[in-house]
Amino acid sequence: MKTLKAHWNNIFSNKADRELGWYEKDVSQTLWFLDEIPRNTSNVVFLPDAGTSLLVDELLSKGYQLILNDISDEALNALRERTGEKEGVSWLQHDISEPLPADIPQVDIWIDRAVLHFLLDEADIEGYFANLHTVVKPGGWVLLAEFSTLGAPKCAGLELHRYSVNEMSRRMGSEFELIRSEEYTFINPFGDPRPYIYALYKRLHG
Numbered sequence: 001m002k003t004l005k006a007h008w009n010n011i012f013s014n015k016a017d018r019e020l021g022w023y024e025k026d027v028s029q030t031l032w033f034l035d036e037i038p039r040n041t042s043n044v045v046f047l048p049d050a051g052t053s054l055l056v057d058e059l060l061s062k063g064y065q066l067i068l069n070d071i072s073d074e075a076l077n078a079l080r081e082r083t084g085e086k087e088g089v090s091w092l093q094h095d096i097s098e099p100l101p102a103d104i105p106q107v108d109i110w111i112d113r114a115v116l117h118f119l120l121d122e123a124d125i126e127g128y129f130a131n132l133h134t135v136v137k138p139g140g141w142v143l144l145a146e147f148s149t150l151g152a153p154k155c156a157g158l159e160l161h162r163y164s165v166n167e168m169s170r171r172m173g174s175e176f177e178l179i180r181s182e183e184y185t186f187i188n189p190f191g192d193p194r195p196y197i198y199a200l201y202k203r204l205h206g
């Protein structure tokens, strides 16, 4: 059976960005949520599923330090080719459902657009949230953007676990306060509506 990494590498090596169902030319929806977070360029932002997202370019232009993770080294290579090597950027190829390497520093902001919903086994979902709980600092922020309960049942040929804000909040746990959430319909590059749920959380200070 093909591994998950091979599945994603195959997609990224055979399709142009604009042919990807999740390709977002305009990342304003995410930036609008980030406007809630007091701006501090010493903040470290962790993307568990950077892909080839244009959000990375926006975050770089705002001066953030970034840790860019993805299971697909093809995606990370394409992204690095686009952005060039930048100071303050670390690269990581890792399955986000598995424990992160111990040397990952604590981060101020975690932004996930569309990876959590691919995790189907309870152990993998728990592994994702264990990583999030380990690396997000007290006082830090988490933005989750996943297919909502109204969303399509599959993406990239894979089954999805679709989310309500209630389920997200339950899994985030009582240390995280929900700041804002929104149902948002993304229109994909083929013109099809893809309902997402966006939710921004703040971690309480200990």
Ligand SMILES: C[S@@+](CC[C@H](N)C(=O)[O-])C[C@H]1O[C@@H](n2cnc3c(N)ncnc32)[C@H](O)[C@@H]1O
Binding pocket: 004, 008, 022, 023, 024, 048, 049, 050, 051, 052, 053, 054, 069, 070, 071, 072, 075, 094, 095, 096, 097, 112, 113, 114, 115, 118
């Ligand atoms: C739907 S794409 C979204 C990419 C990017 N966040 C964006 O908005 O363009 C999902 C991304 O998650 C990555 N991915 C899938 N499963 C993963 C896993 N278990 N751990 C880390 N990354 C994973 C894929 O390689 C892909 O880049």
